[in-house]
Amino acid sequence: MLDFANPSSLLPGLRPAAWRGVTFWVIDASHTVGRRIHATLYPGLDLKTHDDVGPIDGPFRISGLVIGDDYVAKTKALEAVFRAPGSGTFMHPWLGPVDCVLLRPAEISFASDELRVARIECEFDPTGDDVLSGLPGIGGLFASLSGLLGAIGGVIGAAVGLASSVLSVVPMALAIFSFGLGAISTVFSIVDRVIGGVAQAAVLVPIARAVAGDFKRAIANGDRKIIAGAVAQILGGYPAQLGGAFRPQPPAALGPSSEAPAAKPYVPDPRAGATLMFAIAGQIAARASGSVSADVPGRSPVTATERLIYLAAETAFVAEGISLMAEIDFESRQDAAAWQDKAEAALAGASSRAAGLASDAPGGVATLWQALQETGGRLAIDMSEVIGRLQPVITIDPPRAGAWLLAQHYAGDDPRQVVPMLHDIVRRNRLRHPAILGAGPIEVLKPESGR
Incomplete structure (x- = not known):
């Protein structure tokens, strides 16, 4: 069914995004990552120095569309949130929610040959605040x-x-x-x-x-x-x-009675x-x-x-x-x-x-x-x-070593993670014994701080 009111039906490659809760559709998204390097030049000398003043994460440069019969009304809603002061949540179509400020004025354009469509060009700069801080869980928590x-x-x-x-x-x-x-x-x-x-x-x-x-x-x-x-x-x-x-x-506020036989909990x-x-x-x-x-x-x-x-x-x-x-x-x-x-x-x-x-x-x-x-x-x-926000599972050729040394290799920087990784390797690969990795490829859940 072709629904002219639904952008995903017309242009299936678009991804949804939102700024301060107002949604639009993204064509391209890019951002800058690296270090903030300050170069110092000296008059009369053929040399310069570089000072590293910290990491840089952003800004996000977004090219998007507003599509629909009510595209003018939706554009006015975006105009209102673009004018709002302070930081807000930008729902990145690939990276999820990011606390940002609008770095420079957004550009909204209309064209006579693109009726029911408005184009948006905007640039957001992350503030560094984690909008998910204080929320429980990692892998099972949905952002919106x-x-x-x-x-x-x-x-x-x-x-x-x-x-x-x-x-x-x-x-x-x-x-x-x-x-x-x-x-x-x-x-x-x-x-x-x-x-x-x-x-x-x-x-x-x-x-x-x-x-x-x-x-x-x-x-x-x-x-x-x-x-x-x-x-x-x-x-x-x-x-x-x-x-x-x-x-x-x-959990229940009151546990089972000590006189009752303990049943296996569901x-x-x-x-x-x-x-x-x-x-x-x-x-x-x-x-x-x-x-x-x-x-x-x-x-x-x-x-x-x-x-x-x-x-x-x-x-x-x-x-x-x-x-x-x-x-x-x-x-x-x-x-x-x-x-x-x-x-x-x-x-x-x-x-x-x-x-x-x-x-x-x-x-x-x-x-x-x-x-x-x-x-x-x-x-x-x-x-x-x-x-x-999740780590990948990597596949490696089994070395001539046991699961314990493999866990040490990937989680040795944090000793608390070695034993959990050992158990995960054994469970994930169905190893009969931790000392024998077998002939096939080995799957390892790479830790966040893994090498």
Whole structure:
């Protein structure tokens, strides 16, 4: 679906950025890094000296665009924040949030042959203050979490609205309405099948049974419009109920009684939760496409109503999967990039299927599609910032030494990191014994201060 109101649809190479919370799109971004060198020249002498007065980081030189029917209004909003005094947060499309000042006046240009487009040239100088200081975590923290969660909420809200609207059409035949409810039952069957094979099944199965009970009570109502609203809310909220089992919870104020036997505590795993949500979304998409695989229960959809219900359910589970990603403590750049690829593939698939169903429910599908696109832009900003703060995993040819000497080589400057790196090398490469590295390449998570 080509959306002329969405720049990423027209120019897919653009990256989103923001200054003081006002967003625009970036074509090119460059910055200066090095040392501040002061050269001193002496009259009458063929010599000069150089004084190193410290590091230089910046400025950022940005070439960007404002695109859309409301581009004049957006440009005026940028003008207001460009005039604001003091420092502010510049959301760099690759480096994440940076506290900056506007180094020199920004240039905004319009052209008669570029209607609905304004060009921006600006230069920001970092202040050196860390806008992320005081915030917990490193790898699992998203820079604009509120913005991302807001976009995810928009996807879920659009999914609920779509499901409610397609089930509450007044002239809909009773058989078509029954097909729609049957599609929701198929979604529940898919969820039951997937969660039954995971390690957290003991926690998830009671949740699934409770949701199925709510669904049965909702369809017992005689008013089809009331049923449509109720089951749409149940369908949209189902992923969040399952996802809650994978979110880390704050410790209880009171511990267990010393007289009670100590039970093995359940440890929520956001990675497993996000993997589960994407797997369920994939199974729902397979059913919507008419897959007859034994792994996907239910019959192939024969009506647009069923396909729209499957689309709403798929996007709700994709949104919950991305929400759980915000809880993951990524260990390396490669790890975060792999998760970004999973999320972007899920969003792209859902967006493509939404585009194919646009003619069946133009209003609801368009709202859902736009919410998916906004979530994709927010995700790109946040994951770029997360990846930029993580260390890479490097691959080396195994030397004639053990894992202990390898850990000493990379973490010896900080003795506190040697033993953790030793354990990480053994775990990451599945070594049978730390003294034997094997014949294949060895992966090492390079420390920040590593050589």
